[in-house]
Amino acid sequence: MKERILSRVHRALEHRPKAELPEPLTPPKVSPDETLKLFQERLGGNGGEVVRLAGLEEARSWLAEFARAFSGVAVGTTLPDVLKPPLPALPPEEAPLGISWAIGAVAETGSVIVSSAEGRRLQLLPPTHLAFIPQSKVFGTLAEALAELKNQLPSAIALHSGPSKSADIGQVMVRGVHGPGRLIAAIVAEPGD
Amino acid sequence: MQVKSNDYPKESARILREEPQVRLSVTGATLSFDRNRRAAYAEVDAERWRDWAEGVKNHVLTHLDSYLEQAERTLTANGVRVHWAEDAEQAQKIVAQIARAAGVKKVVKAKTMVSEELGINPMLEGMGIEALETDLGEYIIQLLEQPPSHIVGPAIHLNLEQIRKLFHERFGTSPDATPEALASVARKLLREGFLQADMGISGGNFVVAETGTLALIENEGNIRLSTSAPRLHLALVGIEKLLPRFSDLAVFLSLTARAATGQRLGTFVSLLHGPRKASEPDGPEEVHVVFVDNGRSSVLADPQAWETLRCVRCAACLNACPVYRQTGGHAYGYVYSGPIGAVLAPGLVGLEQTQPLPYASSLCGACYEVCPVKIPIPRLLLAWRNRAVEEGMLPRFEKAAIAGYAFTMTHPGLYKLAAKALRLLPEMALDNTVLPVLKAWTQGRAGLEPSPKSFRELWEEGL
Numbered sequence: 001m002k003e004r005i006l007s008r009v010h011r012a013l014e015h016r017p018k019a020e021l022p023e024p025l026t027p028p029k030v031s032p033d034e035t036l037k038l039f040q041e042r043l044g045g046n047g048g049e050v051v052r053l054a055g056l057e058e059a060r061s062w063l064a065e066f067a068r069a070f071s072g073v074a075v076g077t078t079l080p081d082v083l084k085p086p087l088p089a090l091p092p093e094e095a096p097l098g099i100s101w102a103i104g105a106v107a108e109t110g111s112v113i114v115s116s117a118e119g120r121r122l123q124l125l126p127p128t129h130l131a132f133i134p135q136s137k138v139f140g141t142l143a144e145a146l147a148e149l150k151n152q153l154p155s156a157i158a159l160h161s162g163p164s165k166s167a168d169i170g171q172v173m174v175r176g177v178h179g180p181g182r183l184i185a186a187i188v189a190e191p192g193d
Numbered sequence: 194m195q196v197k198s199n200d201y202p203k204e205s206a207r208i209l210r211e212e213p214q215v216r217l218s219v220t221g222a223t224l225s226f227d228r229n230r231r232a233a234y235a236e237v238d239a240e241r242w243r244d245w246a247e248g249v250k251n252h253v254l255t256h257l258d259s260y261l262e263q264a265e266r267t268l269t270a271n272g273v274r275v276h277w278a279e280d281a282e283q284a285q286k287i288v289a290q291i292a293r294a295a296g297v298k299k300v301v302k303a304k305t306m307v308s309e310e311l312g313i314n315p316m317l318e319g320m321g322i323e324a325l326e327t328d329l330g331e332y333i334i335q336l337l338e339q340p341p342s343h344i345v346g347p348a349i350h351l352n353l354e355q356i357r358k359l360f361h362e363r364f365g366t367s368p369d370a371t372p373e374a375l376a377s378v379a380r381k382l383l384r385e386g387f388l389q390a391d392m393g394i395s396g397g398n399f400v401v402a403e404t405g406t407l408a409l410i411e412n413e414g415n416i417r418l419s420t421s422a423p424r425l426h427l428a429l430v431g432i433e434k435l436l437p438r439f440s441d442l443a444v445f446l447s448l449t450a451r452a453a454t455g456q457r458l459g460t461f462v463s464l465l466h467g468p469r470k471a472s473e474p475d476g477p478e479e480v481h482v483v484f485v486d487n488g489r490s491s492v493l494a495d496p497q498a499w500e501t502l503r504c505v506r507c508a509a510c511l512n513a514c515p516v517y518r519q520t521g522g523h524a525y526g527y528v529y530s531g532p533i534g535a536v537l538a539p540g541l542v543g544l545e546q547t548q549p550l551p552y553a554s555s556l557c558g559a560c561y562e563v564c565p566v567k568i569p570i571p572r573l574l575l576a577w578r579n580r581a582v583e584e585g586m587l588p589r590f591e592k593a594a595i596a597g598y599a600f601t602m603t604h605p606g607l608y609k610l611a612a613k614a615l616r617l618l619p620e621m622a623l624d625n626t627v628l629p630v631l632k633a634w635t636q637g638r639a640g641l642e643p644s645p646k647s648f649r650e651l652w653e654e655g656l
Binding site: 009017021108153161168 | 258379468
């Protein structure tokens with residue numbers, strides 16, 4: 001089957017002039033000063049929420065307050081211990097809140113990037129998804145983020161650019177259709193940022 | 194899938210007469226998609242992006258054999274099992290074998306048009322395997338046992354009232370339930386499906402040859418759930434869906450989203466590289482990619498139609514098309530509808546079965562203007578029309594009518610006489626009893642009322 005398809009493709013191309021591969025297209029860069037502001041603006045525009053935290057310590061106290069509204073949590077495997085809230089641990093299919101440690105974010109598209117190493121279900125099944133992002137990993141453009149990711153590709157890279165949504169019922173936008181209806185991106189600054 | 198495209202003239206007229214809400218729903222939805230697309234194109238250098246994307250796709254297509262081999266190598270290195278299907282029958286067999294070997298009882302489907310093309314659901318059901326569509330729109334049309342009417346929004350021909358009625362009858366929701374309430378009923382039912390299913394079947398927006406990446410774009414999260422919750426993931430991918438470099442995704446993912454829905458990126462983009470690793474908490478144990486030909490290599494061999502293989506299935510051409518907007522996709526009688534369907538269907542299944550489709554266009558050119566990979570759809574529509582004529586596929590009366598028209602128009606005396614004769618016909622002359630060949634057109638339309646004097650007569654009288 002493979003050989004027959006490939007030979008048909010090969011024959012189809014016999015007299016076709018070969019087209020050259022264009023050089024990669026590099027969209028305009030975002031200046032570092034603008035990156036965080038743009039991320040906040042774009043993810044906000046997509047229906048997500050953005051919180052900026054000065055460091056892990058501030059993140060911990062912010063989280064303590066935030067977590068009070070939830071009865072349990074599912075956390076990602078690489079989430080620093082300091083960012084695990086004092087809530088009962090639940091499997092992702094039962095947890096009202098999933099917390100992940102993102103491997104990056106993209107300002108121009110308002111996207112949070114989470115690896116499968118973190119766990120796949122916890123990013124999707126809980127109605128609220130909170131993703132912590134190290135500030136140094138907020139990239140200006142998708143092209144820059146992909147270039148960085150390419151060095152080590154996990155079995156699944158998930159880009160989240162807002163809450164789950166659908167307009168399939170009478171063209172009315174509904175949130176939280178299958179995935180989380182609420183996405184909160186918490187950017188954590190590290191010393192030196 | 195059964196091809197019913199030869200009924201296009203009758204079926205489109207029937208939809209306009211009998212289901213007027215289709216036109217309203219489809220027009221509303223497509224105009225809104227198109228407005229969003231326009232804004233999203235305006236934000237970037239869309240012309241440069243389109244030229245570049247066309248160039249990359251042309252390169253891939255003119256080197257497709259070597260990229261397919263490269264993709265097989267990288268996918269395999271990632272732990273993905275690669276299969277090849279020449280046609281729908283082979284694809285069905287492959288899916289059936291994998292499902293049987295793994296003891297699959299329930300499948301969740303993640304909105305794949307190729308699966309519709311290949312008739313995977315009926316095949317699974319024949320094996321006693323439940324196949325549950327999980328995209329909200331696909332789920333709704335599955336309940337109604339309808340095919341998709343739009344590549345991106347499969348249920349855009351339905352209005353809120355119709356979906357309320359459907360859910361009221363099936364699930365006992367209130368007859369005036371809000372869209373949120375309806376969606377939450379579907380969410381609950383489908384959530385059970387995701388957690389119970391043994392296998393998820395998806396399509397694929399792109400496969401990167403360099404890294405063996407399978408890229409999937411969506412807004413609901415159902416595709417990501419279908420590809421990460423069940424123990425098996427199988428992706429049906431047309432052989433034309435390749436990209437050379439991982440970096441090419443940056444533009445292609447964004448350009449596709451901008452063209453399709455006017456977003457900068459789909460809400461959920463998944464870049465998959467094989468099954469769950471031992472160190473990972475969850476994910477599918479087996480991942481299969483089935484490369485599907487099903488007519489694509491014949492399209493590639495066609496000196497004109499090969500350009501349709503650049504298509505990324507964004508449906509921007511459907512949204513821009515004043516003809517598609519009148520009827521939605523069902524009238525086209527094939528899984529791919531609208532302008533791209535009208536040029537893809539004759540290539541994939543042959544002109545014999547799809548001959549009316551290249552005529553389902555006013556050749557206004559809007560489809561080309563919006564296409565993210567610059568497929569010259571109007572030129573291809575004309576090419577297919579030419580072939581239909583050359584192959585003698587048009588009804589004999591049409592040829593006679595055109596010849597008669599040409600003769601009349603080149604003989605002024607005859608033209609004068611004919612014009613006079615037409616004006617003397619009784620008022621209802623254009624109803625379907627007098628001109629039965631035009632029945633699809635005249636049915637449901639009032640007869641014409643000719644002006645008492647022709648333009649020539651008025652001109653001679655000094656207007």
